[in-house]
Amino acid sequence: MPLPAKAFQLWLHGVAPNESTADICRISGIKRTTLAQQLVRGKVAETTLVSISRALKRSPLDDLASFDSYAELAGPPRPPTPAELVSQIATMDLLRAVISRSSPAYGGFGDEGSSLTPALGPAPHATSVRNWVDSIDDGELRHRVSAATGVAPQNYSAQLTANRLSPELAVATARAAGVGFTGGLVATGLITEAEAGWPARARQAALNGLSDGDLTALAGERLQSLGKTLRRQEHEHEQTKKIWENLG
């Protein structure tokens, strides 16, 4: 559920008492019409709040937590699990790690890895949301989230496939899985790792902690689902081409 406009305006007045709406929009890069529309509808998107909070050099996480619907975020921070951290590493970075750990004959550096291995790309990546949910799923998670929020399982799955998840659902998912709240917010791209309070090399450390077997198996799973996605896209592309060829 987006933030109530009334509470949002109260917050905005508290953090930027002297700025006009035009100033706020300018520094945060939000279109004035977008903000006006959200205020008129009475619902302000979480991304709006985060952009403004960022622009004012405040903590988006704390500001989000100041709203009733996100009050849980205010509790003592719970760091992400290693599995969650690894889930926020892009598939290609995982493959690079596999090669990096291989013997020099295959272009690697052996088990130790090397500082020559390029740094990980920032979170979130192209399949962040689904990988995050998979990393905390005990098999029943989707049902619990669905029961708790009333969102139909197929709608939830559709969001994951589109690499999207509303902040409200991300928090509900974390709650249903019993993990910290920041994992979902980072995976959906609402806040950055730094804003979530994750240590700078937390993901790299989690990756280094994976055994060769676990890393290879995980990379294999990722490759398999990437293959499926690419195949589906190719199929859709072929279909579209055929339609245009015949009717264009």
Add this chain to the structure above:
Amino acid sequence: MGEPRLIAILQWTTLAVCALVAIARIPSALRGQNRSVFGVFVLATLAVLLSIDVSYQAIDAWLGSENYANLLLRFVVYVTVMLAGYRIARAFDARRSVRLIIGPVGLGVLSVIGIATVVLFLLADTAGSVTGLATLPARSPENATLIEGYAAAGRLYPSFVAACVLPATYLAISQRLPRAIRIGALLLTIAFAGMALGSLYPLIPPEIGYVEAVINYTSVLCLALGLAFVWISSLMAKRTDE
């Protein structure tokens, strides 16, 4: 009465859409791109012209005022529907529909219906020039039966083709395809649903007989708009590619 006006609006809108798209497709037809789709629009324009009173009277007078224009209309409709159905079935990769339409079954159905159309028309008393043959059945009980059978034959072939293609366009609505194609598939589905319903017209009570005309023109309009949507989306895709 509002119905005649509603039908007039539908007729002229349909005529305008078909004619405009046909004209807009002339350059690509000259380049040899999908001439059959261009043909569908030209024939659809002709079909609408043959069902509007003013143009029907003019064309029929030229053909000898024996209502041969109506016979011509039937065959224009058959060819339009076959071309459109075949192209659309191929586009949506419905191989069974393609086989049904242009395979032995489809051509057999078309020949039987075509022969029946001609025979019934020749047996009936069709002297004069009457748009839609509206008053001919009243001439004699025999003529009523013949004209009814002639009209039923005329609706049967479009119903057959529509039933063959309908599943393919219906499935495409919910597939992961570009939005314009899905909207086009929705419009085509409406068009084919209307044509498929054609064979059920005898069930419509005569008091609301105008519903038939509304369904007919809505079908043609949706067919033209659906094809136009897919065409425009392909043009836009080409433009972004360049």
